[in-house]
Amino acid sequence: MATSMARSGLQVAAAALRAEAKSGARPVLPNKRNFSASAHHDDAYETAKWEKITYAGIVTCTVLSIYNLSKGHHHLPEPPPYPYLRIRNKEFPWGMSPNIFTAC
């Protein structure tokens, strides 16, 4: 399969070369980066596509936020005073509480 594809590709190339030799014209190379990821679409098309993807993302995140925030959250019970928990060797700049907003 691969060899036949390669052979047909070579035949096409040879035919093109022959045609060029006959006419004496220089081959016209397309001014395009065919192997570039964005070679196949124009930027206006891509802009519209990514705009739609962004809107889909915003809608998904909004639905997820409403669902999550309306659910509420549970509070965990206070753990026993294990020695590796709540290590306090010195004060925070705002006091002993780790939370700057609830510091007194």
Added chain:
Amino acid sequence: MRPKRAPFFTTLGGGGEGGLHTTGAKWFMIESQRHSYHLVDPSPWPISGSLGALATTVGGVMYMHPFQGGATLLSLGLIFILYTMFVWWRDVLRESTLEGHHTKAVQLGPRYGSILFIVSEVMFLFAFFWASSHSSLAPTVEIGGIWPPKGIGVLDPREIPFLNTPILPSSGAAVTWAHHAILAGKEKRAVYALVATVSLALVSTGFQGMEYYQAPSTISDSIYGSTFFSATGFHGFHVIIGTLFLIICGIRQYLGHLTKEHHVGFEAAAWYWHFVDVVRLFPFVSIYWWGGI
């Protein structure tokens, strides 16, 4: 204030406004620049930034130990660094936009610089995920031989952590929208796309703040707290830096600095933003989800 062109430019056949020579000191580049590189003018900002960094580190050490005036020196140092960042980047933007020094050859420098910077950032965050995995894959006896350690309350990964994870990739889609809009010459759409990008980024930071506020553990709660808050905290810090970077790009797009052919600053911001939004998936899977159940 830029010095006026020295008179010998005219005597040597210079004149006209076409040349790229900028100061009298560069008298040897008489008519026109015969290369595509940017020979920068002397600048005070490297030394001012260095002095700011010195004041910040010395002030920081003084602040964390019982010395007088540490907080003042630290604040002064930080203000000095922020000022230097502002004026230095302001100068770079002027050199690029008004003076036209950023040729294709010059643009390669910031491109390589941005890529290498992002590679170093990947390595930096990798170290924190390594620390978390090191501590959680074989938990020591001191923390009960289990992960999360005995007594540690963890966040439910299906709540805010799961909610926050798709917000950053959505923001990544919005920055891609902005990129294509710039390439297509749709200047207004690009500004709207950047507003969407930044809004999603701010929502993400807001949820992260809410999550920290409600978190049942703190950074001083065992190795779990240390690894959890250093990894997620540094990621959150990178989100904030990326947001500032994108805000600057949005302002520059609004002011018309970015063109179809020349928008290196935007590209660097977009690369950085994709790095930040992809990296978010790692803490979600390995720290919140695997490490929290």
